[in-house]
Amino acid sequence: MKLERFYGILIPILSIILGMVVGAIVMVIGGYDPIAGFDQLFYGIFGEPYSIGETLRAAAPLIFAGLAVAFAFRTGLFNIGVEGQVLVGWMVAVWIGIEFDLPMAIHLPLALIGAGLAGALWASIPGILKAKFHVHEVITSIMMNYIALYVTNDILRHVIGITNERTESVKESASLASPFLQEITDFSRLHNGIFIAVIAALVFWFILWKTTLGYELRAVGFNKNAAEYAGMGVNRNIILSFVISGVFAGLAGAMEGLGTFQNMTLNASFTGVGFDGIAVALLGANNPIGVVLAALLFAGLNIGGLSMQQIGIPPELIKIIIAFIIIFVASGYAIRLVIEKFTVKKESKKAKGAGQ
Template sequence: MSNRVVNLLVPLISVVLGLLVGGIIMVVSGYDAIDGYTALWNGIFGDSYSIGNTIRQITPYILAGLAVAFAFRTGLFNIGVEGQLLMGWLAAAYVGYAIEGLPRIIHLPLALLAAAAAGAFWAFIVGFLKAKLQVHEVIASIMLNYTALYLTNAAIKSLSDGGFKTPTVLESATLRNQWLRDITDNSSLHLGIIVALIMVVVMWFILEKTTRGYELKAVGFNKNAAEYAGMNVNRNIILAMTISGVFAGLGGAMEALGTYQNASIKAAASGIGFDGIAVALLGANNPIGVFFGASLFGSLKYGSLNMPNEAGIPEEIVSIIIAVIILFVASGYILRVGLQKFGKKKEGK
């Protein structure tokens, strides 16, 4: 059995096993698993409104997953996507309402660029500390997550004269689109999904079709060999983290310019950045895989909201299912060995 087939089967089997275990948990807890999964399906695909909101839920997960996956592919663990996303969120919201008089064709890209720049800068700090001072990126990025949370909260309070959210972004900077809302029964679907899909292609192109992408992967694979080959290791570490931050910052822009139309004070992290780690894991750090991982993750997250209403099942059950799926993916080595042994037995026959 080829590695490509095995790489495809491991996440699929993990999802199936996760759903089976979730069904068992529902039955053991006294719920009807069929009713539960029917409610989950209807919450995701029940009507055009549900489909639109599901796609909207998937959008920031794609970008958070890309941010984590890009860092992984270059030998880094960017656990600071949450903080970078929050910085991008605030930057997009501020540019979206504070700059007036611009046409949409200029204002919207400007707000997106501001978000990308804010996320990139926050990740650059992590890369710089790693490259120049040998500070481990996990430690630095975790600390910067908290810094970003409290910094954005303080900035929002200042910008809103003591309020808890910024003014609403101007129409010229919004990602919302009336046609998309009309065909999805006035759901919250917005143009951000197009931005996210473009970024999937961008990540693939950088890593697979450019010399710089080859260098970034080489440094991540073996720093010593890359340095011996004449590559600037420190520069590539900083660049890899910065590009990862661009994806994260754009994830924040999806919320600021599309879903909420503002930035608001948060008692805790949004969770999207941390969920991006699970998305990247589900997608095997491949941009196309991240898209499918985000689609599964976002669908389960949104569809679970319908389970208490339609089947009386707590949405926490879906959190358990997601956790079990991730557990099986993380234990992919066992599945991989099993599939390879099964393939060899078939070939032996």
């Protein structure tokens, strides 16, 4: 078990390093200077208070999206519908933020809860279909993404109202914006959502490892039949897992609606937050701390990648690095084999040395 944990940490770290090495090779092939490139990348992440602020800002929705994917995964479910749940959560958060006039202590929590419930409702559909009719959740949740994209656009146009391609801004009492955080980060869009995201990671851990419900959910994830044999309601747990996953996803939408943008635009295509969440969960090994760290890494790469353009390196390079990190994580078993081959040799040598 200890060894498992060791590999659980080692493989993501190795994957990140290998991904960057591949990125460096691609830069050399493309005729760019990799040292200058990475120098600019890290400068673009840590170099100025502004970029640190933007990195943290971009991390908040990714943490939520990653938690959403990871939560369902713990129950053996693949929630590809996070993207759609983000969109409905975003929309409901903005709608509550615009429509109501309440003191902040009520308004902001109400908008957040609304976003979470909207995501839960959206996620419950593939959950119910899976539990009752054994419809594969990957297919239904992908389709729910498209339904969400077009339904939210339609509601934005005809119910909430669009002027100049976006809704009004949410009222101040529902906004996550923090003048203090903006000031110390030189007017980035950093908002209080990052704190909520970290709390959410704690809640994730608490539900899964400290409650009976979490125990059941994980049991279903390990072995559905055994869980059923032990008297756990598998169907109920599948639906619950999707619903809780949807709450996290809906809150990711609230981060964008009440934090980053303060409004919602008509979306001509997906935002990508939900899909990035899959990668974050994978790299984070479906573990809350892992998800937070992976989200920070992806946010940093994305924000830092923008600044690499200033020395002429196309931003697509960052996509290549991220893709390779994921490939290496996914092929973790191969990496493990290689490591074991080397370490076993060394250990046997050591053993010999001790014997002499």
